[in-house]
Amino acid sequence: MLDKILASIGIGAARVDARITSAGVRQGDELVGEVHVIGGSVEQSISQIYMYLYTEYSREVGGTQSRQKEVLASYRISDSLVIRPNETRIIPFQLRVPHHAPISFRTQQVYLSTGLDIEMAIDPKDKDLITVLPDPLIEQIFAQAEDLGFRHTSESGYCEYKKHIHRMVPFVQEFELRPTDRFRDELDEIELIFDVYSEGVDVLLEVDRKAKNARGLLQDMLGLDERYVRFTISRTKGLASEELARMIQRGLDMIPK
Incomplete structure (x- = not known):
């Protein structure tokens, strides 16, 4: 009886450990x-084994930046089972990572939380860091940006709260890049936001022109030196050669000089 009481508060209770086969997904x-x-x-009855994938994003609340948790997907791994004392059960799983999961970039992280649902007891939990790799189409964009001389800034890759941009989550992952070669005399930076889905990737490109005179400084102060360009890359066609350069130029042409 004492063992059962202790197990209900987590002492001598069942444990759970998720082990990821692949290094990244x-x-x-x-x-x-x-x-x-x-x-x-002691013997314990587990009503279900569950998992959820989550990340965190930055949001300003009351003038202060705070970290918000966002569940990207939830999964039910197993129905009810009984685990005997010192018994080990191994349950394989295959989980589809959603397209809207952010890329693991610098300090932006994605986690997999695993739990056992045990009635009248503290549910044992396990947390694992997951490496989410970019969609191949995003890799193509990054490759073209690198060929054009763009490099990620220290602020690149973070997730922050933005409404009405992404279809599935209340945040966006912004990739901020500065030119070092071809566009360095015309641009301060570009920002890329991706919306990935099964047929392709929607890209929101923000172009920020470099201020060269008093008028340019005024436009910079008023935010008039920035323009957005939207385009889509389909999986059937991929990213054409120099397509990113053409889109950047389109954004530049929209900004008054």
């Missing part, structure tokens, strides 16, 4: 692994 692909359930000192 692309947006939209499957995450493969195993859930290890290790019995404690």
